[in-house]
Amino acid sequence: MANLSKKKYSKNISQITHSLETHRQFAKKNIKEKINFGIFAFVASSAVLTVLVLLGILVKGGSGVISIEFITQMPMSQMTEGGIYSAIMGTVYLSLLTLLFSLPLGVGAAIYLHEWAGKGFFVRLIRLSIRNLAGVPSIVYGLFGLGIFAATIGFGTSLLSASLTLALMSLPIIITASEEALKAVPQEFREASIALGATRWETIRYQVLPYALPGIATGSILSIARAAGETAPIILTGAAYFLPYLPGSLFDRFMALPYHLYILSTQHSQTAVVRPLAYGTALVLIAIVLLVNAVAIYIRYRSRKNKLW
Amino acid sequence: MKSTKTLRIKNSLIRLYFTINGALAIIILLMIFFFLLNEGYPAIKEIGLGEFLFKSRWMPSSGDPGYGTLALILSTLIVAFGAMVISIPWGIVTAGYISEIAPKKIQEILKTTIETLAVFPSVVLGFIALTTVAPLVARIFGLSNGLTALTGSIMLSVMALPTIISISEDALNSVPKEYKEAAIAMGATRWEVLKKVTYPSASSGILAAVMLGFGRAIGETMTVLMATGNSLAMPMTDIHGIPFPDFLTSVRTLTATIAIEGSDVPWGSIHYHSLFVVGAILFVLTFIINLIADLAINRFKGGNG
Numbered sequence: 146m147a148n149l150s151k152k153k154y155s156k157n158i159s160q161i162t163h164s165l166e167t168h169r170q171f172a173k174k175n176i177k178e179k180i181n182f183g184i185f186a187f188v189a190s191s192a193v194l195t196v197l198v199l200l201g202i203l204v205k206g207g208s209g210v211i212s213i214e215f216i217t218q219m220p221m222s223q224m225t226e227g228g229i230y231s232a233i234m235g236t237v238y239l240s241l242l243t244l245l246f247s248l249p250l251g252v253g254a255a256i257y258l259h260e261w262a263g264k265g266f267f268v269r270l271i272r273l274s275i276r277n278l279a280g281v282p283s284i285v286y287g288l289f290g291l292g293i294f295a296a297t298i299g300f301g302t303s304l305l306s307a308s309l310t311l312a313l314m315s316l317p318i319i320i321t322a323s324e325e326a327l328k329a330v331p332q333e334f335r336e337a338s339i340a341l342g343a344t345r346w347e348t349i350r351y352q353v354l355p356y357a358l359p360g361i362a363t364g365s366i367l368s369i370a371r372a373a374g375e376t377a378p379i380i381l382t383g384a385a386y387f388l389p390y391l392p393g394s395l396f397d398r399f400m401a402l403p404y405h406l407y408i409l410s411t412q413h414s415q416t417a418v419v420r421p422l423a424y425g426t427a428l429v430l431i432a433i434v435l436l437v438n439a440v441a442i443y444i445r446y447r448s449r450k451n452k453l454w
Numbered sequence: 455m456k457s458t459k460t461l462r463i464k465n466s467l468i469r470l471y472f473t474i475n476g477a478l479a480i481i482i483l484l485m486i487f488f489f490l491l492n493e494g495y496p497a498i499k500e501i502g503l504g505e506f507l508f509k510s511r512w513m514p515s516s517g518d519p520g521y522g523t524l525a526l527i528l529s530t531l532i533v534a535f536g537a538m539v540i541s542i543p544w545g546i547v548t549a550g551y552i553s554e555i556a557p558k559k560i561q562e563i564l565k566t567t568i569e570t571l572a573v574f575p576s577v578v579l580g581f582i583a584l585t586t587v588a589p590l591v592a593r594i595f596g597l598s599n600g601l602t603a604l605t606g607s608i609m610l611s612v613m614a615l616p617t618i619i620s621i622s623e624d625a626l627n628s629v630p631k632e633y634k635e636a637a638i639a640m641g642a643t644r645w646e647v648l649k650k651v652t653y654p655s656a657s658s659g660i661l662a663a664v665m666l667g668f669g670r671a672i673g674e675t676m677t678v679l680m681a682t683g684n685s686l687a688m689p690m691t692d693i694h695g696i697p698f699p700d701f702l703t704s705v706r707t708l709t710a711t712i713a714i715e716g717s718d719v720p721w722g723s724i725h726y727h728s729l730f731v732v733g734a735i736l737f738v739l740t741f742i743i744n745l746i747a748d749l750a751i752n753r754f755k756g757g758n759g
Contacts (some may be wrong), residue, residue, distance in 0.1 A: 148662055166630040174643045174645075174646075175643065177643075177645060178643045178644060178645035178646075179493060179693055181645050181649075182555055182644075184547075185547055185548075185550060185551040185555055186550055186551060186555070186556075188543075188544060188547040188549065188551065189548040189551035189552065189556070189564055191544070192544070192548050192564070192568065192571070192615060192619070193563065193564065193567045195612060196567050196570055196571050197516060199574070199579075199612075202582055202586055203578070203582070206585070227625065229734075239681065250475055250478060253471070253475030254472075254475040254476050254478055254479065255474055256472050256475070257472035257475050257476030258476055260472075261456075261469060261472055261473070264712065266475075268476075270480055271476055271477065271479050271480055273748065274480040274482075274483045275479045276744065276748055277483055277741060277744050277745070277748075278479055278483055278738050279665070279742075280480060280669050280670075280671025280673070280741070280743075280747075281486065281673070281737065281740065282672070282674070282675065282709055282736055282737075282740055282743035283482075283673065283675060284673070284675040284712045284713055284716075284733075284736070285486065285490070285673070285712075285733050285737050285740075286486075286711045287488070287712070287713075287716065287734055288490070288712055288716060288729065288730060288733040289485075289486050289489055289733075291716060292489055292730065293485075294491050296721050296722075303462075313482055316478070316479065316482070317479070319480070340516070344465055344470075344709075345462070345465070346464075346465060346468045367573075370573050371573065373575075374573065374575025374576070374577070374578070375572075375575070376575070376576065376577040376675070376676045377576075377675035377709070377713055379719050380713055380716065381713075381717055383717075396699040402579075402678075403575050403577040403578075406577050406578070406581055407577050407580070407676065407679075407680070410580075410581050410585075410680065411492075411583055411584070411680060414529060420585070423581065427578050427581050430575060430577075430578060431574070431575070431578055434573050434574075434575060435570065438569070438570075438573050444570075
C-alpha cells in the first residue's frame with residue numbers, strides 16, 4: 146500500500162516537474178516574443194515619429210510667415226519681401242498641364258494592357274519598360290527633356306518643355322493606377338455587354354470606363370501631387386529664378402514652389418535673411434501636396450463605400 | 455454590309471490607337487537611352503570613355519578641363535549605401551510589424567503615415583537637412599560644416615523608407631497562410647513563425663524592396679544636392695593605408711552634378727555633351743539595379759502563385 150502510493154507519488158512528481166519544465170520553457174519563449182515584438186513596435190513607431198518631427202519642424206518654422214499676403218502677393222525686393230503667389234500659380238499651371246499630357250496617354254496604355262492585350266512577349270516587354278521607367282532618376286528625365294523638348298525640338302526652357310518632361314515622368318504612375326482601376330471592374334460587365342452585341346470599344350466606353358473612373362481619378366490626382374513636388378526635372382527645363390509675373394504663354398518660363406524653396410535656401414545671396422520665407426514656402430508646398438493627396442484618398446474611400454457590386 | 459465594313463475599320467483603328475499607347479512605355483524608355491548615348495557621344499569621341507570612367511577629376515568648365523566621373527560615382531554609391539544601412543533594418547522591421555503583429559487600427563495609422571512620407575517632396579527633405587540635420591551632425595561629430603555624406607545618407611534613408619516598407623509588406627502578405635498555420639500547429643510561437651517562416655519565405659520580395667530602395671537612393675537629386683555640400687574631392691580616407699569611404703566629408707553625386715551644371719551650361723558645348731555621359735552612367739546604374747529587383751519580384755510572384 147505504502148509502496149504503491151510512493152510509486153504513484155513519484156510518477157506524479159515527474160509529471161509535475163515535466164509540465165513545469167515545458168511551462169517554464171513556454172514562459173521563456175513568451176517573454177522572448179514579448180521583447181522582440183516590443184522592439185518591432187518601437188522601430189515601427191519611430192517611422193511615425195519621424196514623419197511627425199518633419200512636419201513639426203515645418204509648422205514651427207513656417208506658421209509665423211503664413212498669411213493672406215504671403216499667399217496672394219508677388220515676391221518683392223530680390224525675394225526678401227512679399228509673397229509667393231507666382232510660385233504657387235506656376236506650380237498649379239505646371240501640374241495641370243502635366244496631367245493634360247499624361248492622362249490620355251496613360252489611360253490609353255492601361256486600356257490596351259488590360260482590355261486588349263493578352264499575355265504575350267510584347268506585353269511582358271511593355272510591363273518591364275513601365276517598371277523601368279518608374280525607376281529612371283528624375284534628373285535623367287530632366288536631362289532628356291532639356292535635350293529633346295528644349296534644345297532639339299526648340300520649345301526652349303519653358304512651361305511647355307517642363308510639363309512635357311513631367312508628363313513622361315508621371316506616365317508609369319498613371320498607367321499602373323489606371324490598370325488597377327480597370328481590374329476592379331467585374332468581368333461580368335464586359336461579358337454582358339459583348340453578349341448584347343456591343344463592340345469591344347463600346348463595351349469599354351460605356352460599361353468599363355465609367356466604373357473605373359474613380360480609380361483613375363485617384364491615380365491621376367496622386368500623380369499631380371508627385372509632379373507638384375518635383376524639382377530636379379524643372380531645374381533643367383524651365384523653372385525661373387525670379388519672375389514677378391505669371392507665365393503668359395506656354396513658351397514662357399515660370400516660377401514653381403519646389404524650385405523657389407531650393408533657390409531661397411541655397412542660391413539666394415542672403416539665405417539667412419530669407420530663411421523664414423523659405424520655411425513658409427516649404428510649409429505651403431507640403432500643405433498643397435498633402436491636401437491633394439487627401440482628396441485622392443477621399444475619392445477612393447467614397448467610391449469604395451458606394452460600390453454597387 | 456457597308457456599315458459593318460466601316461465598323462470593322464473603325465474598330466481596328468481604335469485598336470491600333472490603343473496599341474500605340476501601350477507601346478509608348480517601350481518607345482520612351484528606348485528613346486531616353488539612345489538620346490543620352492547620342493548626345494553623350496560627341497564628348498566621348500573628343501575625350502575618350504577611359505577618362506570618363508577611370509579618372510576622378512571633374513572640372514569640365516575650367517581652362518584645363520577634367521571629365522573623370524569616378525569621384526562622382528563613388529560619392530553616389532557611398533551616400534546610397536549609407537542610406538541602405540539605416541533604412542534596410544528600419545524598413546524590414548517596420549514592414550514586419552505592420553503585416554504580422556500590429557492590431558488593425560495601428561496598422562491603418564502606420565500605413566497612412568508611410569503614404570504621407572512617400573509624397574514628401576525631396577526638396578523639402580533637403581531643406582530640413584540644411585536647417586536641422588546638418589547642424590546636428592556638425593555638433594555631434596565636431597565638424598565645422600555638417601553638409602556631409604552622412605547627412606545625405608540620413609535623409610535618403612527616410613526617402614527610401616516608404617519604398618522598402620510597402621514592397622516588403624506586399625512580400626510578407628503574400629506568404630501563404632498554410633506555412634504559418636503549419637508552424638503554429640507544431641508548437642511554434644508567433645515570434646518563431648515570423649523569424650523562421652514568414653521572413654525567409656518572403657526573402658526574394660524583400661530583396662526586390664531593398665533593390666528598389668537602393669535604386670531610388672542612387673537616383674535621388676534634391677535631397678543630396680542640398681544635404682551633402684557638393685565638394686568635388688574623392689570621398690575616401692586612408693585608415694592604415696587602406697582606403698575607406700569617408701562619411702564625414704562633403705561629397706557630390708552624379709545627380710547633383712547634372713542639377714548644378716545643367717541649368718547654365720551652353721547648349722552644344724563639350725561640357726553639355728559630357729553631362730549626357732553622366733546621365734547615361736546614371737541611367738545604366740539604376741537600370742541594372744531595377745532589373746535585379748524585377749527578377750526578384752518575378753521570383754516571389756512566380757513562387758507563390
